[in-house]
Amino acid sequence: MKKICFLGSLFLCVGLVGCAETKLLERVGLTTLIGYDLGKEDGVETTAVVRQVGSELQSRVAIITAENKTSQGTRAKINRRAAEKVMAGQMRGILFGEAFAQEGIAHYLDTFSKNNELSGEVLLAVVEGETRPLIEFPYPNIDDIGEHIYKLLDQNIESEQVVSSTIHEVTRDYFSVGRDIVVPILKRDQELVEISGIALFRKDKMIGKLSVDESFYVRLLRDNYNAGVFETEMKGEDVPASLLKDPPEEINLVFDPIKTRKKVKLVNSKTPEFDVQISVQARLIEVKPTINIGEVKEAKELEKAIADDLSKELKRIIARCQELDSDIFGFGEFYKSSVHRSELTEEQWHVMFKDMKVNVDIDVTLLRSGVFE
Template sequence: MGKMEISDKPRKGLMFQAFLLVFVISKAQLGVGVLGFQRVIFKSAGHDAWISVIVAGLAAHLSIWLMIRTLAHYDSADLFGIHYALFGKWIGRIISLLFMTYFAFNVLTISRTYIESVQSWIFPDFPTWLLMLLLITLIAYGLTGGIRMIIGMCLFGFGCWILTTLFFYAAIKHAQWSFLLPIMEATPSQVLQGVNKMPLTLAGFEVIYFLYPFIRDQQNVNRYAQIGVLLSNLFYLFVMLISIVYYSRNQMPKTIWATFSFLKIIRFPFLERFEYIAIPLWMLILVCNLMLFTWVILRGMKRVFQQNQKRTLAVFCVSLFACSFLFQKHTVVLFSGCVKPFILENLALGIITGYDSLEKERILTTSVLQKIDPSAKEKTQVVASTAYTSKGSRVSSNRELSKYLVGGQVRVVMYGKKLASKGIIDLVDTLSRDPALGDMIYLCVSDEKASHILTHRYREISNIGMYLYENLRQNSEREELPSPTLQDFLRDYYSEGKDPVVPLLKRRGNEVYIKGLALFRDDRMVHEALPRQGFLLKVLLDTQKVGNFELVAGAEPLAKYMKHPDKEVKIVFATAKSSSKIKLLDSKVPEFMVSVSMQGDLQEISAPYSFDKPEATPALEKEIEKKLKKEIERFIASLQSNESDAVGFGEVYRSHTRDSKLTKAKWHPCLEKQKSTFA
């Protein structure tokens, strides 16, 4: 081995401008950690985890400043040269080898974690070695172009990162901003524990130690490197804030792939499962890191041990490929082969699934399947099976089918009333863990058995699954139904101060209609509300934007403005804008102030009314306000008597009471004592 030079003087053709560090540093920090770092930090700092992200980000800024100050003391040296200068030949080489080993483990960790995400979300049977071979091919191809090609790939990866970030808007639409409150509830010790779990996620900016000699205008390194770190820190903060307001407090620790999970709610008319696009796109983002870290290893072997880079690359790629056989899925056998193909004509596509309770803890699963064969007389097929679990039911159903049953097209899941009254969280949680299902499928309860609705042959409904899906969709978007998606149910169930609510359906002859709302306490249905109370609930939840509401007002206060006074006046109005606010007045009782503001247009009135009189309109508005107040009071009283908090008073209490340590077991008994005043 020859003598190592402390300074590194690369050819001018390999050097690049300092402003490119903005893209390189931010990309180097953006790795697989962003896919699920929220859960780890949230376990330590709770809903103040975003503060831990800020503190860790500030530490990263300080660290890279110290790195650049260290590099500035040497004449165009990298960290390998500094080790040689400070520790001598042998100790310096050992320390440098440890750094190269660190980057090798980074490459292995990123590769294996990404492969695991692909196997978990898209291709469960995809061979680990084949995915690793694909990544190795991309790494080797990129490294043949040298450092300038890697910098170009980082710029491309930066663009893919920005593109992916734009789609996070969907999670913001489902945000519950009260989940951020109360601020600074976590102790400094808990916040620092969260900070302590961030370094692996924020790591990557240390590549500046090895890129420094390749930068032409080294006087500008600190400025652009700090901008790069700032961008990645802001991104991690943004993702953490979205995750906190999207997942409820007890939901976050159970969500392993938090970032990919909230991409499951994105739907386009031409694309239902956006995560199937995002995950392959993320490979283009991560491969930049793999190239950059591998380049550091090759550079180190050349500088420290004077090894040929091509030979080192070949050895490293073979070693990386060999490691893929040590991390096979489920670590059972060495898997070889190709991905199992799914041909559309050979699949049975489930559209709607229903579950009913049977004896001895068994469940009856009824599935309505979409037929692909255009020559078939019937467009759907119904299959029923019994088992102890939903997955077991699918196995049983496949014994009755000539085609393989898959659930990727399931739009609606229905639970029988008897089953819903016992508790459904095990079945619902299974849905959320199935990567083939999106989080925007609708949940509902049947007033009788779910099989009674799904097995009936309707004369005017060719596909009961699609009919119910469209029914629930248009009513939740425009009229009386609160959003009944899988994500809404899980968020409310895992929230300490709120209970789920889903539509209650009933069959009458050849018709299926929305009978009302199924109100839950935890995961058990305890009460049913009228359909019109769904409108009031949406107003209280501040989610009612547009809809029609009918009420009956007393004629006496309006008699002098009516040409033909009657005992009652029927009124229909359409809301153009509504808002509500719930304020905690007394945490000991507890007591709340409910303020509702509503603007709308009168659509219909059952008797001729003299709107030309100045006092007529205010009198009508006052009577409508009076009736709405009575209906809201009656609805809230029914929730209190059944200890079901569909409105979320408990969440208001938790977010405005520091160190409340609220749980549903503590909150439900408080509902009956709750006092509410209306404004």
């Protein structure tokens, strides 16, 4: 009898807890995404995507915009316009309009890092133009734009297509001497949202951008690939005549998967000068037009041609970042850790960074050929 009473009490408690959770969800709105744009008179315009849960656990998405002098001020205004108290515990993404990012995001990074409601895994991105039009657009096949953008960023980071940009990583880069911020860029393309490139920062201000294709070379030097996919174009003139007698102007190649390892060494602390060695192992799954690399000699010739092309492009991207004065690769960190008792400051490094010399040596190994067209 006691056992029956105990089980009855247990089921009653579970039922009450379930009811309590339902009632709690009915009283709050869960913010999944926020976007920041420049407001009027030095203010900030915040657009929030809020998921509101009904009594039958059915949910709907509301998009609320408010403007104030501070981000916390806009949050208070959004609360006054929402049917339920707005909570940030389910935040998945934070977007900055392009003009907003160019003004500087340091204050907001500091605010995010102090907010115990936010997870360090929230993803940051820049939007071409302003965030509000992208968030408010009535996408016919997207129910929750906040959840959709998070999944878009997350799966492309997981598949190693773009750099990772969590609050934790971006804040770490901001406070590191000798490393600058880089985050993905989003844009609306008709009824879809896509990743269009990466934003380069000098300290907390966006000062330039690179294309999606160029972001491959950024990851090649910043991180190690473990299973990435990459499509590139080579000039026909860069392919040995022994492989293709009458080459077109461009040759398309697709690699999957890509595995890389890198080594960076400071060889001259005064210039400064670095040696960068990168080993690339990849499976060539498509090349157009067809190149026959059945023989070992032919495969080696193609490997060298690809390595030379990758080296040339990586040098170009590094030079571009030097022009923009954005050390997204973290050469300053390598320098500081390599020079004994270095008291390197951010200002000192960026003076040196512009004249920095980098020797790039890339070694490519084609694991096996795949399907060609």
